Amino acid sequence: MDYQQFLNTAGYSGMSGGFVVLFAILAIWDLVWRGIALWKAAENKSKPWFVCLLIFNTFGILPIIYIFYFAKKKVNKIA
Numbered sequence: 001m002d003y004q005q006f007l008n009t010a011g012y013s014g015m016s017g018g019f020v021v022l023f024a025i026l027a028i029w030d031l032v033w034r035g036i037a038l039w040k041a042a043e044n045k046s047k048p049w050f051v052c053l054l055i056f057n058t059f060g061i062l063p064i065i066y067i068f069y070f071a072k073k074k075v076n077k078i079a
Contacts, residue, residue, distance in 0.1 A: 030060045037063030040071040 034053060041050040049070065053063055 026059055030057065030063075033060035033063040033067070037066045037071075040067060044072050 037053050038050060041053060049066055053066060056062055
């Protein structure tokens with residue numbers, strides 16, 4: 001039995017191209033949102049949020065929640 005036959009009998013038939021593309025899109029999506037959220041958390045000196053965003057992988061859900069609900073809004077002051 002060769003390696004390919006072993007994988008096929010074990011129920012593994014390889015990754016389809018669509019799965020790889022979906023995974024790449026999700027990885028880029030998460031990287032963008034996580035980067036923005038980490039930047040804002042560092043700017044706000046929020047260590048707990050920074051660590052939480054750095055550790056937990058939620059495919060962009062937690063960073064989006066932080067950005068829109070918990071990050072401090074900058075106020076433009078006209079002097």
